[in-house]
Amino acid sequence: MPRRTxxxxxxPAVLGLLLEQASHPYQMLAELRQxxxxxxxxxxxxxxxxxxxxxxxxxxxxxxxxxxAGNRPxxxxxxxxxxxxxxxxxxxxxxxxxxxxxxxRFFGAVTYLGALGPDGAVxxxxxxxxxxxxxxxxxxxxxxxxxxxxxxxxFVIEAEYALCxxxxxxxxxxxxxxxxxxxxxxxxxP
Numbered sequence: 001m002p003r004r005t006x007x008x009x010x011x012p013a014v015l016g017l018l019l020e021q022a023s024h025p026y027q028m029l030a031e032l033r034q035x036x037x038x039x040x041x042x043x044x045x046x047x048x049x050x051x052x053x054x055x056x057x058x059x060x061x062x063x064x065x066x067x068x069a070g071n072r073p074x075x076x077x078x079x080x081x082x083x084x085x086x087x088x089x090x091x092x093x094x095x096x097x098x099x100x101x102x103x104x105r106f107f108g109a110v111t112y113l114g115a116l117g118p119d120g121a122v123x124x125x126x127x128x129x130x131x132x133x134x135x136x137x138x139x140x141x142x143x144x145x146x147x148x149x150x151x152x153x154x155f156v157i158e159a160e161y162a163l164c165x166x167x168x169x170x171x172x173x174x175x176x177x178x179x180x181x182x183x184x185x186x187x188x189x190p
Contacts, residue, residue, distance in 0.1 A: 005054035010043065012095070014051055015060065015080060015088040022064045024075035025052050052078060060084030106169075118187055122180050129173040136166045 010032075017028050029048050055061040056078065064079040080088075106128075113121050143159045153160075179185035 005050060006058060008047070008051055008054075010047065010051050011055065012088060012091050014048070014055060015084055015091075018061055018078060018080035019085065019088060022077050022079040024067060024077045025049050026075060028052070055084065058083075058087075060087050114187060118180050122177055125173050125177050125180075129170050129177070132166050132170045132173070136163060136170065139163055139166070 013032055014028060017023060017031055023031070025045075025048050029043060029045060032043055032048075052061065056063070060081055061078040061084050062081050064077045066074045067077050068074045116124055139159065140163060143156055143163065146156050146159070147153075176185065
């Protein structure tokens with residue numbers, strides 16, 4: 001496997017799942033998709049299987065055995081190795097310590113907000129803010145349910161972070177919309 005496969009942002013997610021329990025790739029894929037909207041669209045079955053193969057080759061995971069359920073084919077179950085745990089800890093420590101600029105699709109779109117014109121920008125931003133508010137409300141309910149069910153805060157801390165980002169983005173959008181409406185943010189005249 002090329003070394004760049006081990007640089008895939010999916011690697012820490014897979015190592016983290018295997019820290020929780022041994023698993024086969026199909027189960028990992030289902031779990032990653034269930035846990036995260038961002039993983040749902042980004043992960044393909046092939047990418048996950050290639051990543052697991054690279055992790056196995058690197059010695060970060062090892063085959064624990066085979067599992068069969070009903071008439072389904074046998075599935076290879078992988079477990080985290082000590083080297084894999086060390087790599088996960090190293091990567092997490094680095095990611096948490098070192099802020100990097102992450103360029104989202106929204107960031108790229110905002111770069112060219114001017115192309116929409118003032119009215120189009122207000123309309124698009126207002127709709128985005130409304131959708132963020134709806135998603136945030138649903139995420140707040142899920143987080144409250146998890147806490148009510150006894151989930152330790154440490155196990156849902158990423159949900160807190162995601163909510164904080166969504167709230168900050170919504171507040172920023174609201175301020176930009178207000179600035180457009182009041183004329184504080186102007187468009188150049190052609």
